[in-house]
Amino acid sequence: MLTLAHALLPRIHHLAVPLLSGCSNDLSSRRAATGPSNFSIFNRRPTAENRSRLQALLSEERYLALDSYQTFGSNKKNKEQEATKHTKDIKLQDGSGTNSCQEQNSCLENQLETYEWQLKILHAVLTASGEQEREQLLKDHSGDICTLIHSISDKVKTEVRTDLNELHEKHLKSISEQYQSEAEELRRIHREETAALNEVFASSEKTLKEEIEGLTSELKLFKELKRRVEESTLKRDLQRNIETHGSPGEFWEQEQESLLFVIEMKRQHLQEQRSKLLQMQSMQNEDFKVRMENYQSLIQQLSREQNELQEALEQQALQKQKLSQEKEELLFKLLQQRTDSCSSFQLPPVLHTHLSPS
CATH class of the missing domain: 1.20.58 (Methane Monooxygenase Hydroxylase; Chain G, domain 1)
Incomplete structure (x- = not known):
């Protein structure tokens, strides 16, 4: 039933x-x-x-x-x-016949x-x-008619309120899904750009380290070769000087002067090499610093965009809530106006309220 x-x-x-x-x-x-x-x-x-x-x-x-x-x-x-x-x-059990x-x-x-x-x-x-x-x-039969129309009006109000709530929930859900998709896309782009920049940075750092190691090994080889040549030349000249003069004093003085001159030249050359290495390191540091600043600015920009999207989503949600409240207020005012306008027809109040044009 x-x-x-x-x-x-x-x-x-x-x-x-x-x-x-x-x-x-x-x-x-x-x-x-x-x-x-x-x-x-x-x-x-x-x-x-x-x-x-x-x-x-x-x-x-x-x-x-x-x-x-x-x-x-x-x-x-x-x-x-x-x-x-x-x-x-x-x-x-209970003795009742009902x-x-x-x-x-x-x-x-x-x-x-x-x-x-x-x-x-x-x-x-x-x-x-x-x-x-x-x-x-x-x-x-005014009472029966009013009761019937009152029940119809209650059902219509319930259906309209349910439809409005479902529409608001669907719209809010679509906005949330759109925001989630946009945020996920921005995060994915950020991850890809960060990974690409890290790969470029790692490859550049590896190349520079290999160049520095190559130059260092070449410098060691040059020093070793120079030491061997000087030892062989020194022995040969010392033996010839002993055979000619019988005393190595003058030879050692000449060799000392030549060695001092050669040492001075090598010192200058080493200073030049050191300055070049320092310059290369400073340039590399500057390059790394510029890249890191670019990374930081990009990350800040993405963060600002994400915050703006979050604020826009919250504003839209507040606006939808405000519009929903305004709709309910307008519906209430409209029903009240119809009640007031129909009060002069000498009919029951419920009948006037729900027989007004919608």
Whole structure:
């Protein structure tokens, strides 16, 4: 029976909305012609299209109610047979003869009859042949009509609020996914550029180290070769001087002067080589420093872009939240204005509120 009640609510909503829309459209034209004081929302005779639609929907509602009630009756019999033994045990334990299941079924059947009665009343009011008859029906059954339209309005409000929440969540999710994809792309580009710059730096450093090692080995070879040549030349000249003069004194003085001259030349050459090495090292350090500054500036730029994207995302989220709040406020104001504008028609407040044009 609960399934039947939940199934009838959407059908009642689809039944009342087309007819109320026709009445609401006629509301504006009659208000402009006759004024709000002498106007009643049911002074208009429904068109043939609305009357045929109403009859078809009422037939469908009766068929749905009958089918659901028959289905519920068959299921109820099966459940009663299965629960007979359990019910007897409960009666023996507590001594009570009440049947809660039957009471619940009776309550739901009464609710179904109430829904059918309200639909019949609405059908009679909308299909009345004369204005007096329609006004009399409205006056006699105003409470039932207000209850029915109030339930329809609550369902419409719930559906609209749910649709707005789903739309906001979808939009926020798409913005978050877009931000995540953009941030991931920026991180990937940053990683690739950093890896490329590190590879270039490592290759340049390796090349310079190899050049320095090659120059150092060449310098060692040159020093070794020079030492051997000097030793062989010195021995040969000393032996020739001893054979010629018999005393190596003058020879050693000449050799000392020549050695001093050669040492001075080599010292100057070594100083030049050292200055060249220092210059190369300073140039290399400057190059490394410039590259590191470029890396730092690139990293700072990427960080700023990421922060800007984060701020833009937060601003968009705040703006969407603000727009959602404004929509809810406008909807509330619109419903309140419609309530105030319909208060002069001498109809129940709930009926005026939910029969206004949407």
